Amino acid sequence: MEQLALFAEAGQSKGLPVEYLEYFPGLIDESEGDELLDTFIREMPWEQKVRKMYTKEVVTPRLTAWFGDPEAYDYQSLGKSKPHSWTPELLRIKALVEPLAGIKFNCVLLNYYRDGNDSVAWHSDREDILGKNPVIASVSFGQVRSFDIRHKDDHSEKYSVRLEHGSLLMMKSGLQEHWEHRIAKSVKPMKPRINLTFRLIK
Numbered sequence: 001m002e003q004l005a006l007f008a009e010a011g012q013s014k015g016l017p018v019e020y021l022e023y024f025p026g027l028i029d030e031s032e033g034d035e036l037l038d039t040f041i042r043e044m045p046w047e048q049k050v051r052k053m054y055t056k057e058v059v060t061p062r063l064t065a066w067f068g069d070p071e072a073y074d075y076q077s078l079g080k081s082k083p084h085s086w087t088p089e090l091l092r093i094k095a096l097v098e099p100l101a102g103i104k105f106n107c108v109l110l111n112y113y114r115d116g117n118d119s120v121a122w123h124s125d126r127e128d129i130l131g132k133n134p135v136i137a138s139v140s141f142g143q144v145r146s147f148d149i150r151h152k153d154d155h156s157e158k159y160s161v162r163l164e165h166g167s168l169l170m171m172k173s174g175l176q177e178h179w180e181h182r183i184a185k186s187v188k189p190m191k192p193r194i195n196l197t198f199r200l201i202k
């Protein structure tokens with residue numbers, strides 16, 4: 001546990017594998033970011049998902065909401081719920097990240113970390129519907145949290161990026177295949193944070 005805490009506090013790692021990850025601070029300025037954070041907290045249709053793990057029900061330790069074009073796919077056959085329709089705020093952010101990603105996205109998953117108890121465990125975003133090597137654009141608002149990555153074949157190869165208010169983290173092709181990521185829980189008091197991950201369902 002102690003080692004994990006140290007890792008989370010290590011701050012902005014030098015020598016991030018830039019072929020897989022690119023960080024753009026200040027994509028959105030502070031005052032617009034403050035407004036967006038407020039609007040998202042108040043107006044988004046937040047849900048807390050419950051997953052069945054064997055016989056236990058596990059509550060996801062954060063709130064989520066998902067947006068896209070509700071008519072674009074038969075989401076049920078893709079194993080997904082129907083997304084909510086794009087809002088003007090989400091479309092504006094989508095238009096900012098697309099030129100940097102070099103692709104057009106067609107959905108976005110929102111995560112709301114209410115405090116330091118909210119988190120996302122080690123995982124990679126590898127879903128058939130995203131294709132083999134997805135590019136995912138991740139925009140953050142509110143509390144700075146550490147985004148940790150570790151190599152799947154060697155967990156000692158790890159880095160941490162502090163995702164600042166209004167920043168963009170581009171998760172490039174290959175990251176999901178070779179690396180896992182997480183947002184760890186924190187024992188320090190943490191204010192709300194919202195993260196948007198723009199994705200392309202193929």
Ligand SMILES: O=C(O)CCC(=O)C(=O)O
Binds near residue numbers: 109120125138147163
């Ligand atoms: O909150 C973040 O920065 C990461 C979220 C994430 O990994 C995901 O939604 O798959």
Ligand SMILES: [Fe+2]
Binds near residue numbers: 123125181
């Ligand atoms: Fe993820």
